Amino acid sequence: MPTVLGLEGSANKVGAGVVRDGVILSSRRATYVTPPGQGFAPGPVGRHHQGALLGLVAAAMAEAGAGPRDLDGIAFTRGPGLGAPLAVVAAVGRTLAQLWGLPLLGVNHCVGHIEMGRLLAPARDPVVLYVSGGNTQVIAFSRRRYRIFGETLDLALGNCLDRLARMLRLPNDPSPGYNVEVMARRGRRLLELPYVVKGMDVSFSGLLSHLQAVTPKLLASGEATPEDLCFSLQETAFAMLAEVTERALALTRAPHLLLVGGVACNQRLQEMLRTMCSARGVTLCPTDERYCIDNGAMIAQAGWEMLRVGQVTELDQSGITQRYRTDEVEVTWRD
Incomplete structure:
Protein backbone atom coordinates (compact mmCIF):
# COMPACT_ATOMS: atom_id res chain seq x y z
CA MET A 1 0.00 0.00 0.00
CA PRO A 2 1.99 3.03 -1.22
CA THR A 3 2.04 6.03 1.13
CA VAL A 4 2.73 9.51 -0.25
CA LEU A 5 3.40 12.85 1.43
CA GLY A 6 2.01 15.78 -0.58
CA LEU A 7 3.09 19.42 -0.39
CA GLU A 8 0.95 22.26 -1.79
CA GLY A 9 1.71 25.98 -1.94
CA SER A 10 0.74 27.51 -5.27
CA ALA A 11 -1.04 30.57 -3.84
CA ASN A 12 -1.77 31.96 -0.36
CA LYS A 13 -2.44 28.55 1.22
CA VAL A 14 0.30 26.09 2.11
CA GLY A 15 -0.40 22.52 3.12
CA ALA A 16 0.95 19.05 3.77
CA GLY A 17 -1.01 15.82 3.68
CA VAL A 18 -0.49 12.07 3.66
CA VAL A 19 -2.45 9.59 1.54
CA ARG A 20 -2.17 5.79 1.64
CA ASP A 21 -3.87 3.68 -1.00
CA GLY A 22 -6.85 6.01 -1.48
CA VAL A 23 -7.22 6.84 2.23
CA ILE A 24 -6.52 10.39 3.46
CA LEU A 25 -4.47 9.98 6.63
CA SER A 26 -3.87 13.67 7.31
CA SER A 27 -4.17 17.17 5.90
CA ARG A 28 -2.73 20.29 7.54
CA ARG A 29 -2.93 23.81 6.10
CA ALA A 30 -1.98 27.43 6.87
CA THR A 31 -3.24 30.56 5.10
CA TYR A 32 -1.50 33.87 4.45
CA VAL A 33 -4.11 36.57 5.18
CA THR A 34 -3.77 40.24 4.28
CA PRO A 35 -5.72 43.23 5.67
CA PRO A 36 -9.07 44.21 4.05
CA GLY A 37 -8.68 45.89 0.66
CA GLN A 38 -5.33 44.24 -0.05
CA GLY A 39 -4.34 41.29 -2.21
CA PHE A 40 -1.27 39.12 -1.72
CA ALA A 41 2.10 39.43 -3.45
CA PRO A 42 4.38 36.46 -4.30
CA GLY A 43 7.30 37.54 -2.08
CA PRO A 44 5.45 37.81 1.26
CA VAL A 45 3.45 34.66 0.49
CA GLY A 46 6.66 32.75 -0.22
CA ARG A 47 8.15 33.90 3.10
CA HIS A 48 4.98 32.83 4.90
CA HIS A 49 5.16 29.37 3.33
CA GLN A 50 8.86 29.11 4.15
CA GLY A 51 8.10 29.69 7.83
CA ALA A 52 5.10 27.35 7.96
CA LEU A 53 5.78 24.35 5.74
CA LEU A 54 8.17 22.25 7.84
CA GLY A 55 5.86 22.54 10.85
CA LEU A 56 2.93 21.44 8.69
CA VAL A 57 4.92 18.46 7.40
CA ALA A 58 5.73 17.39 10.97
CA ALA A 59 2.08 17.82 12.03
CA ALA A 60 0.76 15.91 9.01
CA MET A 61 3.21 13.05 9.55
CA ALA A 62 2.33 12.86 13.25
CA GLU A 63 -1.42 12.90 12.50
CA ALA A 64 -0.92 10.10 9.96
CA GLY A 65 1.21 8.11 12.39
CA ALA A 66 3.91 7.88 9.75
CA GLY A 67 7.66 8.40 9.73
CA PRO A 68 10.03 8.78 6.79
CA ARG A 69 10.42 4.99 6.56
CA ASP A 70 6.66 4.60 6.07
CA LEU A 71 6.63 6.83 2.98
CA ASP A 72 7.02 5.68 -0.61
CA GLY A 73 7.16 9.08 -2.33
CA ILE A 74 7.17 12.86 -1.94
CA ALA A 75 4.71 14.79 -4.13
CA PHE A 76 4.85 18.56 -4.58
CA THR A 77 3.05 21.16 -6.68
CA ARG A 78 5.11 22.08 -9.77
CA GLY A 79 2.57 24.62 -11.01
CA PRO A 80 0.61 26.54 -12.07
CA GLY A 81 0.74 29.28 -9.45
CA LEU A 82 2.81 32.10 -7.97
CA GLY A 83 6.55 31.75 -8.49
CA ALA A 84 7.93 32.37 -5.00
CA PRO A 85 5.48 30.11 -3.13
CA LEU A 86 5.94 27.32 -5.70
CA ALA A 87 9.72 27.61 -5.37
CA VAL A 88 9.53 27.17 -1.59
CA VAL A 89 7.38 24.05 -1.84
CA ALA A 90 9.56 22.56 -4.59
CA ALA A 91 12.74 23.15 -2.56
CA VAL A 92 11.28 21.41 0.49
CA GLY A 93 9.98 18.53 -1.64
CA ARG A 94 13.35 17.99 -3.35
CA THR A 95 15.21 18.19 -0.03
CA LEU A 96 12.99 15.67 1.75
CA ALA A 97 13.09 13.27 -1.21
CA GLN A 98 16.90 13.32 -1.20
CA LEU A 99 17.24 13.13 2.59
CA TRP A 100 14.86 10.20 2.87
CA GLY A 101 15.84 8.48 -0.40
CA LEU A 102 12.34 8.61 -1.88
CA PRO A 103 10.96 9.14 -5.42
CA LEU A 104 9.93 12.70 -6.27
CA LEU A 105 6.53 13.36 -7.88
CA GLY A 106 5.92 16.76 -9.52
CA VAL A 107 2.15 17.32 -9.62
CA ASN A 108 0.06 19.69 -11.72
CA HIS A 109 -2.06 21.67 -9.24
CA CYS A 110 -5.21 21.40 -11.37
CA VAL A 111 -4.80 17.64 -11.77
CA GLY A 112 -4.43 17.43 -7.99
CA HIS A 113 -7.89 18.98 -7.57
CA ILE A 114 -9.38 16.57 -10.13
CA GLU A 115 -7.85 13.44 -8.62
CA MET A 116 -8.98 14.39 -5.12
CA GLY A 117 -12.48 15.00 -6.48
CA ARG A 118 -12.48 11.62 -8.23
CA LEU A 119 -11.31 9.93 -5.03
CA LEU A 120 -14.12 11.41 -2.93
CA ALA A 121 -17.00 11.37 -5.44
CA PRO A 122 -18.88 8.42 -7.00
CA ALA A 123 -17.76 9.61 -10.44
CA ARG A 124 -15.08 7.75 -12.31
CA THR A 287 -15.98 18.09 -3.53
CA ASP A 288 -15.93 17.99 0.27
CA GLU A 289 -15.23 21.53 1.55
CA ARG A 290 -12.14 20.38 3.43
CA TYR A 291 -10.51 19.27 0.20
CA CYS A 292 -11.81 21.63 -2.50
CA ILE A 293 -9.72 24.41 -0.93
CA ASP A 294 -6.00 24.00 -1.78
CA ASN A 295 -4.47 21.29 0.41
CA GLY A 296 -1.54 18.90 0.59
CA ALA A 297 -3.69 15.75 0.54
CA MET A 298 -4.86 16.42 -3.02
CA ILE A 299 -1.24 16.65 -4.17
CA ALA A 300 -0.49 13.43 -2.30
CA GLN A 301 -3.41 11.69 -4.03
CA ALA A 302 -2.30 12.77 -7.51
CA GLY A 303 1.26 11.78 -6.58
CA TRP A 304 -0.01 8.38 -5.41
CA GLU A 305 -1.65 7.84 -8.81
CA MET A 306 1.59 8.80 -10.56
CA LEU A 307 3.72 6.59 -8.31
CA ARG A 308 1.68 3.43 -8.86
CA VAL A 309 2.34 3.61 -12.62
CA GLY A 310 5.98 4.68 -12.28
CA GLN A 311 5.48 8.28 -13.46
CA VAL A 312 8.32 9.66 -11.32
CA THR A 313 9.91 13.12 -11.66
CA GLU A 314 13.68 13.14 -12.04
CA LEU A 315 15.54 15.71 -9.97
CA ASP A 316 16.80 17.61 -13.02
CA GLN A 317 13.21 17.83 -14.32
CA SER A 318 11.68 19.07 -11.07
CA GLY A 319 11.74 22.80 -11.72
CA ILE A 320 8.55 24.77 -11.15
CA THR A 321 6.46 26.21 -13.97
CA GLN A 322 3.95 29.00 -13.34
CA ARG A 323 2.05 28.26 -16.55
CA TYR A 324 1.49 24.52 -16.35
CA ARG A 325 -1.71 23.75 -18.22
CA THR A 326 -4.02 20.94 -17.20
CA ASP A 327 -3.88 19.38 -20.68
CA GLU A 328 -0.06 19.26 -20.69
CA VAL A 329 -0.06 16.30 -18.27
CA GLU A 330 0.00 12.78 -19.67
CA VAL A 331 -2.46 10.94 -17.43
CA THR A 332 -0.85 7.50 -17.59
CA TRP A 333 -2.79 6.13 -14.60
CA ARG A 334 -6.16 6.22 -16.42
CA ASP A 335 -7.29 4.07 -19.33
Missing part, protein backbone atom coordinates in the same frame (compact mmCIF):
# COMPACT_ATOMS: atom_id res chain seq x y z
CA ASP A 125 -15.32 9.66 -15.61
CA PRO A 126 -17.10 12.98 -15.04
CA VAL A 127 -17.10 16.34 -16.74
CA VAL A 128 -15.15 18.58 -14.37
CA LEU A 129 -15.84 22.23 -13.61
CA TYR A 130 -12.71 23.60 -11.98
CA VAL A 131 -13.18 27.04 -10.41
CA SER A 132 -10.58 28.68 -8.19
CA GLY A 133 -8.68 31.89 -7.57
CA GLY A 134 -6.33 31.28 -10.48
CA ASN A 135 -8.18 28.89 -12.79
CA THR A 136 -11.59 28.46 -14.42
CA GLN A 137 -11.90 25.46 -16.75
CA VAL A 138 -14.44 22.94 -18.06
CA ILE A 139 -12.61 19.62 -18.44
CA ALA A 140 -13.20 16.05 -19.60
CA PHE A 141 -10.84 13.08 -19.89
CA SER A 142 -9.96 11.65 -23.29
CA ARG A 143 -6.96 9.74 -24.64
CA ARG A 144 -4.73 10.06 -21.57
CA ARG A 145 -5.26 13.79 -21.14
CA TYR A 146 -7.59 16.06 -19.22
CA ARG A 147 -8.94 18.03 -22.19
CA ILE A 148 -10.07 21.62 -21.69
CA PHE A 149 -13.45 22.13 -23.35
CA GLY A 150 -13.73 25.75 -22.26
CA GLU A 151 -12.01 28.21 -19.93
CA THR A 152 -11.76 31.83 -18.91
CA LEU A 153 -10.16 34.04 -21.53
CA ASP A 154 -8.79 36.40 -18.88
CA LEU A 155 -9.55 36.48 -15.15
CA ALA A 156 -10.33 33.38 -13.13
CA LEU A 157 -13.67 33.48 -11.35
CA GLY A 158 -12.11 33.36 -7.89
CA ASN A 159 -9.89 36.32 -8.77
CA CYS A 160 -12.93 38.27 -9.95
CA LEU A 161 -14.76 37.61 -6.66
CA ASP A 162 -11.64 38.54 -4.68
CA ARG A 163 -11.29 41.83 -6.56
CA LEU A 164 -14.87 42.81 -5.71
CA ALA A 165 -14.17 41.96 -2.06
CA ARG A 166 -11.14 44.23 -2.24
CA MET A 167 -13.20 47.09 -3.72
CA LEU A 168 -15.74 46.73 -0.92
CA ARG A 169 -12.96 46.32 1.67
CA LEU A 170 -14.34 43.01 2.90
CA PRO A 171 -12.13 40.94 5.25
CA ASN A 172 -9.77 38.40 3.71
CA ASP A 173 -10.37 36.01 6.62
CA PRO A 174 -11.35 33.19 6.17
CA SER A 175 -11.35 34.14 2.46
CA PRO A 176 -12.63 37.09 0.40
CA GLY A 177 -14.74 34.80 -1.79
CA TYR A 178 -16.54 33.36 1.23
CA ASN A 179 -17.29 36.85 2.52
CA VAL A 180 -18.71 37.83 -0.90
CA GLU A 181 -20.94 34.74 -0.73
CA VAL A 182 -22.24 35.70 2.72
CA MET A 183 -22.96 39.27 1.56
CA ALA A 184 -24.70 37.99 -1.59
CA ARG A 185 -27.25 36.09 0.49
CA ARG A 186 -28.60 39.45 1.68
CA GLY A 187 -28.69 41.05 -1.77
CA ARG A 188 -32.10 42.14 -3.04
CA ARG A 189 -31.46 43.91 -6.35
CA LEU A 190 -30.09 42.16 -9.44
CA LEU A 191 -28.02 44.68 -11.41
CA GLU A 192 -27.53 44.23 -15.13
CA LEU A 193 -23.87 43.32 -15.67
CA PRO A 194 -21.86 42.26 -18.76
CA TYR A 195 -22.53 38.60 -19.58
CA VAL A 196 -19.74 37.35 -21.85
CA VAL A 197 -19.84 33.78 -23.19
CA LYS A 198 -17.88 32.99 -26.36
CA GLY A 199 -18.66 29.46 -27.45
CA MET A 200 -17.31 27.29 -24.64
CA ASP A 201 -15.24 30.09 -23.10
CA VAL A 202 -16.12 32.84 -20.63
CA SER A 203 -14.69 36.28 -19.93
CA PHE A 204 -14.83 38.07 -16.58
CA SER A 205 -12.59 41.10 -17.22
CA GLY A 206 -15.39 43.26 -18.68
CA LEU A 207 -17.65 42.30 -15.79
CA LEU A 208 -15.02 43.38 -13.29
CA SER A 209 -14.18 46.61 -15.17
CA HIS A 210 -17.87 47.53 -15.23
CA LEU A 211 -18.14 46.96 -11.47
CA GLN A 212 -15.02 49.05 -10.85
CA ALA A 213 -16.55 51.89 -12.86
CA VAL A 214 -20.06 51.90 -11.38
CA THR A 215 -19.55 50.77 -7.78
CA PRO A 216 -18.57 54.17 -6.26
CA LYS A 217 -21.58 55.91 -7.89
CA LEU A 218 -24.06 53.19 -7.00
CA LEU A 219 -22.96 53.11 -3.37
CA ALA A 220 -22.82 56.91 -3.02
CA SER A 221 -26.29 57.39 -4.50
CA GLY A 222 -27.85 54.54 -2.56
CA GLU A 223 -29.00 52.84 -5.80
CA ALA A 224 -27.37 49.62 -4.69
CA THR A 225 -25.89 48.16 -1.52
CA PRO A 226 -22.66 46.17 -1.20
CA GLU A 227 -24.90 43.14 -0.77
CA ASP A 228 -26.60 43.88 -4.11
CA LEU A 229 -23.22 44.08 -5.85
CA CYS A 230 -22.08 40.73 -4.44
CA PHE A 231 -25.43 39.13 -5.33
CA SER A 232 -25.36 40.48 -8.89
CA LEU A 233 -21.79 39.40 -9.54
CA GLN A 234 -22.47 35.87 -8.33
CA GLU A 235 -25.72 35.45 -10.25
CA THR A 236 -24.20 36.69 -13.51
CA ALA A 237 -20.87 34.87 -13.32
CA PHE A 238 -22.39 31.59 -12.13
CA ALA A 239 -25.00 31.67 -14.92
CA MET A 240 -22.18 32.01 -17.46
CA LEU A 241 -20.46 28.95 -15.99
CA ALA A 242 -23.68 26.94 -15.94
CA GLU A 243 -24.22 27.69 -19.64
CA VAL A 244 -20.83 26.50 -20.85
CA THR A 245 -20.82 23.52 -18.49
CA GLU A 246 -24.21 22.40 -19.80
CA ARG A 247 -22.79 22.43 -23.34
CA ALA A 248 -19.94 20.15 -22.25
CA LEU A 249 -22.40 17.75 -20.60
CA ALA A 250 -24.52 17.70 -23.75
CA LEU A 251 -21.47 16.95 -25.89
CA THR A 252 -19.97 14.23 -23.70
CA ARG A 253 -23.22 12.76 -22.35
CA ALA A 254 -21.40 12.28 -19.04
CA PRO A 255 -23.64 11.18 -16.15
CA HIS A 256 -21.69 13.16 -13.53
CA LEU A 257 -20.46 16.73 -13.08
CA LEU A 258 -17.53 17.01 -10.68
CA LEU A 259 -17.11 20.44 -9.08
CA VAL A 260 -13.59 21.22 -7.79
CA GLY A 261 -11.45 24.18 -6.70
CA GLY A 262 -11.82 26.78 -3.97
CA VAL A 263 -14.92 28.43 -5.46
CA ALA A 264 -16.60 25.00 -5.51
CA CYS A 265 -17.42 25.59 -1.82
CA ASN A 266 -19.90 28.32 -2.83
CA GLN A 267 -23.42 27.11 -1.95
CA ARG A 268 -25.15 29.31 -4.52
CA LEU A 269 -22.92 27.98 -7.33
CA GLN A 270 -23.74 24.44 -6.24
CA GLU A 271 -27.47 25.28 -6.18
CA MET A 272 -27.45 26.70 -9.72
CA LEU A 273 -25.44 23.79 -11.10
CA ARG A 274 -27.64 21.26 -9.33
CA THR A 275 -30.72 22.79 -10.98
CA MET A 276 -29.05 22.60 -14.39
CA CYS A 277 -27.84 19.04 -13.82
CA SER A 278 -31.26 17.90 -12.60
CA ALA A 279 -32.86 19.12 -15.83
CA ARG A 280 -30.34 17.00 -17.79
CA GLY A 281 -30.49 13.88 -15.60
CA VAL A 282 -26.92 14.46 -14.44
CA THR A 283 -25.60 14.02 -10.88
CA LEU A 284 -23.65 16.95 -9.40
CA CYS A 285 -20.68 15.85 -7.27
CA PRO A 286 -19.27 18.79 -5.29
